[in-house]
Amino acid sequence: MQTVPFSPDQASSFAGEVDALYGFLWALTIVIGGVISLLILYFAVKYRRRNEDEIPRPVRASHRLEAVWVGVPFVVAMGIFVWSAGIYYRMYRPPEEAIDVYVVAKQWMWKFQHLDGHREINELHVPVGRKVKLTMTTEDVIHSFFVPAFRVKMDVVPGKYCTIWFEPTKAGRYHLFCAEYCGTSHSGMIGWVDVMEAPEYQAWLSGGAAGGSLAATGEKLFQQLACRTCHKSDGTGRGPMLEGVFGKTVQLANGQKVTADEAYVRESITNPKAKVVAGYDAIMPTFQGQVSEEQLLQLIAYIRSLAGVQGPAPQGGASPGGQQARPAPAPAQMKQSQQ
């Protein structure tokens, strides 16, 4: 069902808002452009030169008229600014209760990792009517995540996490594009977002993810890289204890404070000397180049799980392969996700 001609489906909670703003800008452009064009034609005829030596009467300035043509566009422009800033503000501030999906872009594909361990390429499964937050990065150049039907687009920049969120309102399959020229096969860097009804989504989730949850994969990696040697769980190690850290404020050696979010954990792994925790020496070696972007996200998911931050139910959904008891969702949350 196309609600606006020449535009994609309206399939997210933002779609209506963005279309309304866009429609208003169109209408305003047509009205102002039309009125000015017609006036030019009308005045050109009305005030045309009627004989060779005609001299026009002098024009006197009108302050009132000037005030109107300055005042009205000012109010209209500020109105557009406030309106669009409101939409922008909501779009780029993901809600707490959103389902987390981690995204790694590379030439030329989209890789998705769900908290329960499901991994997908160029295909993203999400439930209808739930908020979904994407934490995205790229292995190589700048890409841009664009789902026209959701009216969301976000550049994905190397070396940092970019987030975007959406709430699909209609089940279906929607095109996903890369909207930033990124090399030879840029035009082939496309995929689909599958928006599923709750029961189908549950069925898809219960299909099981090989290798357990994302946090469990991260834990294995944590062991392999021998992170435990220093980051002991009782706090006696040479590095800070990581239990309960995620999402909290961390006191740094230089006196500053930071929130332990995805970006901070990522930086602490790739560039450990950038933000050293107060009371510890800058002795950790960098893991830049040793862990891929996807593995970084797995480690983050693990550190996140150590703080009991699990994300909402559907992603922590029953994953029979998950050998870690930690991310198991509470029964109440499971019910909620089936509504």
Ligand code: CUA
């Ligand atoms: Cu990736 Cu264009």
